[in-house]
Amino acid sequence: MWVEDDTFDWRDASMYFILTDRFNDGDASNNNPISDHELKFPANWQGGDFKGITAKINDGYFDDMGINCLWVSSPIRNTQGAYWGSDGQKYSGYHSYWPTATGWTSDNTLQGMDNPIEPHFGNMNDFKAMVAAAHVKGIRIIVDFVANHVHTDAPLYQSHKNDQDPWFHWDNGNIGQGYVCGWEKPIECWFAEYLPDFDYRNSDVMDRVMDHAIWLIQETNIDGFRLDAVKHMILDFSSTLRARIDEEVDTHDDIRFYMVGETFTGEGDGEKQTIKDYVSPKLLDGQFDFPMFWAALASLVRHERGLDSLKGFMDSNDGYYGQQAVMSTFLGNHDVPRVLSHAAAQISDMWGNGSKEQGWNNPPSAPMSEDPYKRLKMAWTFLFSQNGIPLVYYGDEIGMPGAGDPDNRRFMRFDAQLSPNERSTLEHVQILGKTRQKHSSMRTGQRRSLVNDANFWAYIMKDSNDAVLVVLNRGSSTTKTLSVGASGLSDGDYVDAISGKQLQVSGGSATVQIGTLESAIYERK
Structure with a gap:
């Protein structure tokens, strides 16, 4: 673990989320898009990589925004093929949520695999160089830890799919068949027929994935995990991971390996309680505050509710998750339509219904009016002046348009590629980030x-x-x-x-x- 001269308080963090494949291409030799006439460009690999991120770290792109934490895609190898989604479109694993190298450690490698790192992103040395460059700048690195499932190409699946003591959740005990979500069975369901869902009631599964997590931390010197799909795994997973990290990683009084969870919810007291269930010193340090996101979206971006409604929500939300919780606040991520397109009234409702199809058939363009950008700027002012770790999803600092996935994952643009409205929005975020750095009152x-x-x-x-x-x-x-x-x-x-x-x-x-x-x-x- 990286230990600084001064103790770092995670409440002082400002986070930027990079979907690695879509951010910056630093090495064209590893692009290698899949050749498949049924796989369309938005769902294929597009070339972003570790070297591209490192270049932007060294250029000071994140320093200029006051960013001191990067959340990047899982560096672990994914399937190299393309598969059909539930929407009738074909997808590659560019998003890094279809892992095949789960379970890899230095002492326990995987059969038929010589390298656990995603080759489209680079190699282990490239990843370590990126982490080291970030640390030189005082920036922490959090990676997606995708532990709910693997892809059917994964050696762990191929080796253990027929085990008598099941490694995976089977549909009514039928080996090789999973129950595809159906969210009424969040723990057992598979996200797709090619994404077998781990059964963490099996101690062998728990131990193998825990060993993999500890290896990844110790091998790469990363500073935290964003835990994917928290509510789709038993609570024992989060508590066991925290215990193992406390014992084997957090051995210095002045560091805390930060774990933030993704529990996608709507709004309301029940949803808030679901998020809270996973937040404690023995579980996760915090989660992404989805109820706050919906409240801010409705009041500041879409103007469907008043600012008095937002104040009421915030007053009730203060301290809800506990005094030790370090939550993360956000205006967008890779699972919802772009905030600018909401501001421009290009998304039909706040929940994004129909936006996935819209992204394929009628993707929103950049608005001509300045007003959507002004709405976005005001929302950023609000977010950066509240407690919690503000998250900037790549592209939202400029006001990138987009409907549902994968249209909300367009390739990032910089410098001369930006319009006047986009440059103005970026400058606004830069001012906010620097101002937040100066004032502890804006952070805590x-x-x-x-x-x-x-x-x-x-x-x-x-x-x-x-x-x-x-x-x-x-x-x-x-x-x-x-x-x-x-x-x-x-x-x-x-x-x-x-x-x-x-x-x-x-x-x-x-x-x-x-x-x-x-x-x-x-x-x-």
């Missing part, structure tokens, strides 16, 4: 609301070190006098980190002027 402070209605929300983020004033305005340009002194903003001169506008606090009050679809973060000069 308490939110104190001043004025709130359907279209306006002003609040102070304050801790024992400092305070900032955050203003979000969805409505018409307005001027408001705010009583800020009692909430912790002392008299003096302040400046908006985003626009550079000046603000004077005198006698415990301040008068702010703000335009339509604008946001501000006032910090002490």
Whole structure:
């Protein structure tokens, strides 16, 4: 494990999610798309790799956004073939969720496999070089750990599919046949007929995958796992993994191997409780806050609910997952339509119904109007000024359009490839990331609301070190006098980190002027 000179608090992290195949091509020699006339370009390998990520680390792309944690695709080898999805389209394993090298360790390799690393991404040395380059910059690396299933091409499946003590969940005990989800059986179901689902009630399965996890951590010097499909595995999996890591990895007082879970839910108390069930010091450090995502999407992006609704949700969400929880907040990921296309009213509903088909048949283009980008900017201001680890899904920092998977996984663009609106959005995120770095109150402070209605929300983020004033305005340009002194903003001169506008606090009050679809973060000069 990488140990810094100063103790790192994961609450101080800002995370960026890279779908490795779709980010940056640093070595064209490993591109090797599958030659199959039934496999369309959006679902094929497109060339992103470890060297491409390393180049952007070294260029300072992430430093400029205040990013100090990268979540990257699983580096483990996947099937090299193409298979039909439930939507009638053929897919490759470009996303790195169809693993075949699960179970590999230095002492216990896999039959018929000479290398556990995904060849489209590079080799083990390339991956280690990427991790090392990140650490030089003070950036941590989290990888997807895909433990719910393997692909039928996996040696573990081929070697153990006929075992008397089952390694996999069979449909009504019929060996070789899985029950394809059907989400009413989340633990037993297979995501596809070619993705056999591990049965972790078998201690041999548990031990083999745990050994693989410890090997991956110790071999590569990574700093955390994003655990895929948490609710589809028994709770013993998460507790056993935490115990093994505590015993064999977290042996230094000043480090914590961070584990964040993916439990895709809707919104509501039941969904929040499902997420919470997996969060504790003996399980996961946190999870991605899906209920908060839906609330922010509805209020800040789609404008289907007011900012007063968002405030109500946030007030009820504060501390819900426990004082030790380090949750991650987000505006988008690889499983939902792009946030910009929501803002542009190009996605039919907030749940993305029909968006997968839309991505294939009528993919959204970049909007001509500036308004969707302004909505996105305001949403970013909100996210970066809240507790929890803000997640930037690659492309959302520029406002990349996209419908459902795989259209929400287009290849990343940089520099001269960006439009003026995209460059402006990137600059906004860069300012927010740097401002969050400067102010502990934005990372761990308490939110104190001043004025709130359907279209306006002003609040102070304050801790024992400092305070900032955050203003979000969805409505018409307005001027408001705010009583800020009692909430912790002392008299003096302040400046908006985003626009550079000046603000004077005198006698415990301040008068702010703000335009339509604008946001501000006032910090002490």
